[in-house]
Amino acid sequence: MIMDTLGALALATEPPSDELMKRQPVGRKGSIVSNVMWRNIIGQAMYQFVVIWHLQTRGKLAFGLSDDPGSDLILNTLIFNSFVFCQVFNEISSREMEKINVFAGILNNYVFVAVLSATVLFQIVIIEFLGTFANTTPLTLNQWFVSILFGFLGMPIAAALKMIPM
Template sequence: MEPLVTNIMWRNLFVQAIYQIAILLIFNFSGKKILRLQNESPDNAEKMKNTFIFNTFVFCQIFNEFNARKPEERNVFKGVTKNHLFMGIVCVTTVFQILIVEFLGKFFKIVRLNWSLWLVSVAIGVVSWPLAYLGKFIPVPVRPLQAYFKPCWKSSRRDEEEGRQG
């Protein structure tokens, strides 16, 4: 029986997770300095940093959707415009993100971002494309990853049953 999540998917997931966790932690702990928000009021600087982190996270997910379409292929853009449902989901997600950050800030307890913070957010998301491309050069084992976590007693019981039958 084939596993639901293949080793190729696990590899791609780990590459993106390591990148996104690293980026988001860096901005969480050093974001005010990196984003040059020291001249803002402490409350506003914190809100801007948190909004930036939220925006960056969402754009990482949006750009990674392209990678997830074709987990085994290096060219993730092949046939993308022919998949109208996929394009619709990406467009709707992007539009909602813009609306949330720009117009629904009070509801979500976030603030508007200036154009440079928007560009940096999007640029960090775009990095997932070349990162996924490079990640596909990492070899994956043939044995499913889940097989390494099965309890020993299950396989030994199965071996015993097969021994009785044979």
């Protein structure tokens, strides 16, 4: 709920560019999701699938987690955290559907920055302080770093996808 609501709010507050305002409107029978959007959606979905699959199948080995029951909770928390950070960085990449420099003017949109900051803050609170309620466990700094890194790596993938002509 946090990701969908805050993500939609963040992207909805992006002001339209002059280039967007000069385009012809889409007719009644036009698709809401353009080919450019499909390219970006499918590319990010494939990347995120590989990340989550890798964590699910090799996460215990990669993080040196034992086979005791507590390691399942740590692994599930890592998967959840990685997924959320994949979404956070994907929101940044989605600011511009075709331009590679997605950081241009990002600080001019205070709502976008506030929503992303709130998402990250909520994520920290959920992971570190709401263990029983959220079924999570606090992560080590290394585990946090890797979760954020997995999310960040979606950005160069998004940039590479934008180089595919549509």
